[in-house]
Amino acid sequence: MASGSITNGLTVDVEDYFHVAAFAPYIARAEWCERECRVEANVDRILAMLDEYQVKATFFTLGWIAERYPLLVSRIAAHGHEVASHGYGHERATGQSQEAFFSDVQLAKLLLEDITGEEVKGYRAPSFSIGKGNLWTFDCLAQAGYRYSSSIYPVLHDHYGMPDGQRFAHQVRNLLELPPTTVRLANRNWPASGGGYFRLLPYALSRWMLQRVNEQEGKPAIFYFHPWEIDTQQPRVAGINAKARFRHYVNIGQMESRLRRLLADFAWGRMDRIFLDHAQHTAAPA
Numbered sequence: 001m002a003s004g005s006i007t008n009g010l011t012v013d014v015e016d017y018f019h020v021a022a023f024a025p026y027i028a029r030a031e032w033c034e035r036e037c038r039v040e041a042n043v044d045r046i047l048a049m050l051d052e053y054q055v056k057a058t059f060f061t062l063g064w065i066a067e068r069y070p071l072l073v074s075r076i077a078a079h080g081h082e083v084a085s086h087g088y089g090h091e092r093a094t095g096q097s098q099e100a101f102f103s104d105v106q107l108a109k110l111l112l113e114d115i116t117g118e119e120v121k122g123y124r125a126p127s128f129s130i131g132k133g134n135l136w137t138f139d140c141l142a143q144a145g146y147r148y149s150s151s152i153y154p155v156l157h158d159h160y161g162m163p164d165g166q167r168f169a170h171q172v173r174n175l176l177e178l179p180p181t182t183v184r185l186a187n188r189n190w191p192a193s194g195g196g197y198f199r200l201l202p203y204a205l206s207r208w209m210l211q212r213v214n215e216q217e218g219k220p221a222i223f224y225f226h227p228w229e230i231d232t233q234q235p236r237v238a239g240i241n242a243k244a245r246f247r248h249y250v251n252i253g254q255m256e257s258r259l260r261r262l263l264a265d266f267a268w269g270r271m272d273r274i275f276l277d278h279a280q281h282t283a284a285p286a
Contacts, residue, residue: 006214009178009222009275010057010268011150012046013124014039014065014076017228019090021127022244023237029089032064036235039065040072042227047079049256053263057081058271060124060150060224063088063108070115077116082270084122085109085146092129093137093151102140109144121272124224125151128180131162138173148176148276150222154189155182163189168219169275178275181221183209194224199251203258207265214266220274223262230256 016039018027027035043059050057059076061083066073077083088108093101109120123146130137130151141149149172154165167189169178180193191197192209210221228234232253240248 006220007267007269007274008220009271010055011222011224011271012057012059013086013224013226014043014059014061015086015090015226017234020248021092022247026237026240038231038234039227040069042231043072045230046227047075051079055263055268056270057268058084058122060084060086061112062086062090063111066111066115073112073115077118082272083112083116083120085112085120086124087126090126092127093125093134094129098136098140101137102144105141106144121147123149128153135172138175142175148178150178152177153180155191178222178271180224181213183212193222196247196250198258199255203261210266
């Protein structure tokens with residue numbers, strides 16, 4: 001049974017294995033349509049699992065996916081989950097001009113809203129690619145009509161991160177930012193919110209970190225994962241380097257069982273219902 005009175009934010013980044021940024025040097029964008037797309041079956045497995053545990057979540061969904069699988073997006077909404085935006089084409093914000101970024105996030109929002117008939121409030125940048133150097137992205141998000149972002153990961157990482165960023169909900173240029181969860185130890189933020197870290201670390205350590213945030217800091221955690229992380233049958237990408245291979249495939253076979261333990265050990269909910277009304281009144285300015 002889930003313990004504690006704090007409801008945490010469960011999030012799914014809806015993309016396929018060939019969208020992963022680490023595979024960009026090996027899989028050209030022009031090849032995406034030629035690749036076996038497995039996201040629909042994987043998301044359906046996730047929906048069934050969440051139904052089993054009576055959990056609602058937020059699905060940050062690529063416009064590229066929504067355009068090709070509109071019925072999948074409709075099913076996510078029909079199961080009572082929040083449909084949010086992961087942008088259209090899984091392009092890192094750090095590699096886009098302001099005009100290109102605005103067009104990307106606006107198109108994704110319009111596509112998702114057209115399918116669900118509901119307001120899309122949230123956005124997550126691919127690869128958490130918002131940081132000190134491109135905070136102008138928040139102006140674009142506000143202009144496009146978003147109400148919150150979950151795009152700044154306050155950790156030190158070779159591909160992303162803002163290690164001195166705020167760890168909990170705060171305002172950035174009139175938009176609410178909800179950072180993925182970290183724990184503060186030895187004067188450093190350590191990732192505690194999912195993805196490859198969750199697959200690599202022992203489950204007991206991941207659980208301890210989330211409990212620490214809930215019990216010692218009294219804050220809700222934000223956890224994320226991807227549909228391809230439960231897919232042991234996904235095609236193996238040839239020619240990738242050792243680091244990309246390790247990060248992508250490590251412990252994929254254990255992911256679903258770990259997720260089930262996570263769903264049972266904590267209380268989970270949608271980002272909009274947990275954070276929006278409360279955080280807009282209590283979040284500190286950046």
